[in-house]
Amino acid sequence: LAKTTQPISMDSYEGQEVNITCSHNNIATNDYITWYQQFPSQGPRFIIQGYKTKVTNEVASLFIPADRKSSTLSLPRVSLSDTAVYYCLVLRRGYSTLTFGKGTMLLVSP
Amino acid sequence: DAGVIQSPRHEVTEMGQEVTLRCKPISGHDYLFWYRQTMMRGLELLIYFNNNVPIDDSGMPEDRFSAKMPNASFSTLKIQPSEPRDSAVYFCASSQTTGGFTEAFFGQGTRLTVV
Numbered sequence: 001l002a003k004t005t006q007p008i009s010m011d012s013y014e015g016q017e018v019n020i021t022c023s024h025n026n027i028a029t030n031d032y033i034t035w036y037q038q039f040p041s042q043g044p045r046f047i048i049q050g051y052k053t054k055v056t057n058e059v060a061s062l063f064i065p066a067d068r069k070s071s072t073l074s075l076p077r078v079s080l081s082d083t084a085v086y087y088c089l090v091l092r093r094g095y096s097t098l099t100f101g102k103g104t105m106l107l108v109s110p
Numbered sequence: 111d112a113g114v115i116q117s118p119r120h121e122v123t124e125m126g127q128e129v130t131l132r133c134k135p136i137s138g139h140d141y142l143f144w145y146r147q148t149m150m151r152g153l154e155l156l157i158y159f160n161n162n163v164p165i166d167d168s169g170m171p172e173d174r175f176s177a178k179m180p181n182a183s184f185s186t187l188k189i190q191p192s193e194p195r196d197s198a199v200y201f202c203a204s205s206q207t208t209g210g211f212t213e214a215f216f217g218q219g220t221r222l223t224v225v
Contacts, residue, residue, distance in 0.1 A: 032211065043114075043201045043216025044153070087153075093210035096141045097166070098203075100153035 001099065002026040002090040009105040018075045020104050022088030025069045030094075033064060033071045036087045038103070044087060048073070075106075083108045114217035116202050122223045128190040131220045134183055135204030143214065144177055144187050145201040153201070159185065192224045 002024040012018045024033065034049035048055055050062045050071070061074040075082055085103040115134040123129050135142050143158040157167040162179045170177070174193070179185040189196055199221050205214040 034212075041219075043203065043219055044214075045216065046213045049211060049213075091212060094207065096160070096205055096207050096212045096214075097155065097158060098143070098205075098212070098214055099155060100145075102152055 001092060002028065002031060004088045004090055004101050006086075006088050006101070006104045008102065009107070012078055012106065012108050014079055014108060014110055015077050018078050018082075018106060018108075020073045020075075020086055020088075020106070021070055022073070023070050024088070024090045027068050027090055028092070030092055031090050032093060033062065033068075034089050034091055035060070035062065035073050036089065036098075036100075038085045038087065040084075044100070047086075049091075078106075078108045080108050080110065082106065114202055114204050114215050116200075116217035116220050118220060119218060120221045120223075122225065123192055125193055125224055126191045127224075128188065129192045129196075129222060129224075131187040131200050131202075131222070133185045133187070133202030133217060135185070135202070136215055137183065139204035139206045139215075140182075141205045141207070141212075141214075142179060142185050143203040143205070144185070145203065145216075146198045147201060147219075148198045156187070189222075192222075194224045197222055197224050 005023040032051045035047045036044040038044040048062045055062045063072045087103040117132045144156040156169045159179045177187045199219045201219045203214045203216040
C-alpha cells in the first residue's frame with residue numbers, strides 16, 4: 001500500500017479553518033483515502049473517506065485532486081475540542097487492515 | 111450497540127506476571143484487530159482476525175504475546191510473562207467491509223503498566 005506523509009504537527013486558533021495535507025505518491029487504482037481522529041486517552045475514530053474529488057460530511061471535507069497523489073482534510077472553524085491527532089491512511093478496496101503512521105498533532109488555541 | 115468494549119481500562123502488574131486483556135467487538139463485525147500504542151512507536155498492529163480466525167500475527171512482538179478469538183463476541187490478548195517494555199495502551203478494534211470500504215471502530219483501550 002502507498003506510504004503516506006503528513007506534517008508532524010500544526011497549530012491553529014479557534015474559529016479558523018484548518019487544512020491538513022497528506023501525500024501518497026504511490027496510490028494505486030484500487031486504493032482509497034481515509035482519515036481518523038484520535039483524542040487523548042481514546043481510540044482513533046473514523047472521520048471521512050474518499051476516492052476522488054470532494055467529499056463532505058458533518059465533521060470535515062476531504063479534497064482529492066485528479067492525480068490522487070495527495071489529499072487534504074479540511075476542518076471548518078475549529079474549536080478547542082478539535083485538538084487531536086489526525087491520521088491519513090490509504091486502504092485497498094476489499095481489504096480491511098489499517099496501518100497507522102505518526103499522524104498530525106493539531107493543537108487549537110483560544 | 112455499545113461499541114467495542116475493552117476490559118480492564120487500566121492494569122498495573124509486576125514484571126513476570128501474566129496479563130490478559132479482553133475485548134468484545136461490535137456485533138456483526140467480521141474483523142477484529144489488536145493494536146498497541148506507545149509514544150515511541152505510535153499505533154502498531156499486533157494481530158487481526160477474520161471470522162474468528164487469526165489472519166496475520168506478524169506484528170506480535172514475541173512468543174510472550176498470544177491472542178485468541180474463541181467466538182465472534184470475544185477476544186483476548188495475553189502476555190506471559192510481562193515485562194516493563196510491554197507498558198503501553200492496547201486497543202481493540204472491529205470492522206466490517208461494506209462495498210469494499212472499511213470503517214473500524216476502536217475501544218477505549220487498556221492502559222497497561224508493568225513495574
